[in-house]
Amino acid sequence: MSAATIGNRAARHLFLDRHALAEQPAGPARGEDLLALIHRLGFVQLDSINTLARAHDMILYARRPTYRAKNLKRLYETDRALFEHWTHDAAVIPMDFYPHWQLRFRRDADLLKHRWRNWRRDGFEQQFQTVLQHVREYGSVCSSDVGKDEKKGSGGWWDWHPSKTALEFLWRSGALTVVGRDGFQKRYDLTERVIDSAPDVPDPEETVDWLCGGAIDRLGFATSGEIAAFWDTVTSREAKEWCARELARGALIPVDIEAHDGKLRSCFARPDVMDMAGQAPKPPGRIRVLSPFDPALRNRDRTQRLFGFHYRIEVFVPAEKRKFGYYVFPLLEGDRLIGRIDMKAQRECGRLSVTALWPERGVRWSAARTGRLMAELERVCRFTGLGDIQMQDGWLRNPQ
Numbered sequence: 001m002s003a004a005t006i007g008n009r010a011a012r013h014l015f016l017d018r019h020a021l022a023e024q025p026a027g028p029a030r031g032e033d034l035l036a037l038i039h040r041l042g043f044v045q046l047d048s049i050n051t052l053a054r055a056h057d058m059i060l061y062a063r064r065p066t067y068r069a070k071n072l073k074r075l076y077e078t079d080r081a082l083f084e085h086w087t088h089d090a091a092v093i094p095m096d097f098y099p100h101w102q103l104r105f106r107r108d109a110d111l112l113k114h115r116w117r118n119w120r121r122d123g124f125e126q127q128f129q130t131v132l133q134h135v136r137e138y139g140s141v142c143s144s145d146v147g148k149d150e151k152k153g154s155g156g157w158w159d160w161h162p163s164k165t166a167l168e169f170l171w172r173s174g175a176l177t178v179v180g181r182d183g184f185q186k187r188y189d190l191t192e193r194v195i196d197s198a199p200d201v202p203d204p205e206e207t208v209d210w211l212c213g214g215a216i217d218r219l220g221f222a223t224s225g226e227i228a229a230f231w232d233t234v235t236s237r238e239a240k241e242w243c244a245r246e247l248a249r250g251a252l253i254p255v256d257i258e259a260h261d262g263k264l265r266s267c268f269a270r271p272d273v274m275d276m277a278g279q280a281p282k283p284p285g286r287i288r289v290l291s292p293f294d295p296a297l298r299n300r301d302r303t304q305r306l307f308g309f310h311y312r313i314e315v316f317v318p319a320e321k322r323k324f325g326y327y328v329f330p331l332l333e334g335d336r337l338i339g340r341i342d343m344k345a346q347r348e349c350g351r352l353s354v355t356a357l358w359p360e361r362g363v364r365w366s367a368a369r370t371g372r373l374m375a376e377l378e379r380v381c382r383f384t385g386l387g388d389i390q391m392q393d394g395w396l397r398n399p400q
Helices: 008-018 031-041 055-063 069-078 095-119 125-138 162-172 204-219 224-231 236-248 273-279 300-307 367-384
Strands: 004-006 082-086 090-094 176-182 185-190 253-258 264-269 287-289 328-333 336-346 351-359 388-391
Touching: 004 008, 004 273, 008 204, 008 253, 008 273, 008 300, 031 055, 031 069, 031 090, 055 069, 055 287, 069 082, 069 176, 082 095, 082 162, 082 176, 090 095, 095 162, 095 204, 125 162, 125 185, 162 176, 162 185, 204 224, 204 236, 224 236, 224 264, 236 264, 287 367, 300 336, 328 367, 336 367, 351 367, 367 388
Parallel strands: 004 253, 351 388
Antiparallel strands: 082 090, 176 185, 253 264, 287 328, 328 336, 336 351
């Protein structure tokens, strides 16, 4: 079967549309409307860094500027419409998807027992029943509530004591459920007390089909490797075999996607992909600040191929070796990533402090573009509860 070709601009429009970034950022952002957005994305990654706002809040704000953090908290902790677990990282996931996480629980149990025996503290498996009994008797717990007499090693943040490791294992394997967070510390409870009833467990083959189909539908087009990586549950082999089966029965077609530099990349897509690409809306010209963990940017190599935008977060890079900054936000304008901005909240004085902005090469930073940026920064201030904006001297840097 010969592959159809989707040009770069059409591919960007389709990709952004699938990530809810092609329409005007507007609309309701609570309750069922917020849940529908998370369904559309598949999940929202959680992250603790809070230089401006946490990643999950920035992800939702970029699509619905009326969103506020309390809306997600209620959906998650009160309505129980979401559960927290792992995709490629910790994430909140629609509760409707929970039956298909039974495969993930089993796979994580097998994987983590082997891995953690090798590089976590010894003895965590001996704490399973003790930890479960503690939760059963006392209700939801944080890691600080268990293993108080256990010694933590000297290996840093990841060197948990055995009961903390047991808590995490019991969560990852499904016996416990995270019911919320105090600050950013997880609270765990027995799954049987949180999830109303035990779900019908799909066959592994059914879950693999659901996961792969959900991935391609949310990406628009993808390689088998990108399909496997989306939820990070199916194996590369399973994704390849799924693509072959779907291709054979006509549920997928081959498609060549034009990269930013004109090169073609072979992908898979649904048979109506050409219509979908043609119907995808032209993204609005408004500038939007994106989280470094935005799902549209998650695959850094794909971001570079599709948008010509090279981005790496420098949180773990020593300050003297950083090219840009500790936590730099990409800027989206229309269907282009036009630059990155280094800024943070100075909460003690209620100010948004902008240190630097680096336009991309080929982006002329005009007065009109500065006006659009300032309008977005004012919206960010309202979202984060900050009062004014301070642009540091020399904030506009040479294009990168």
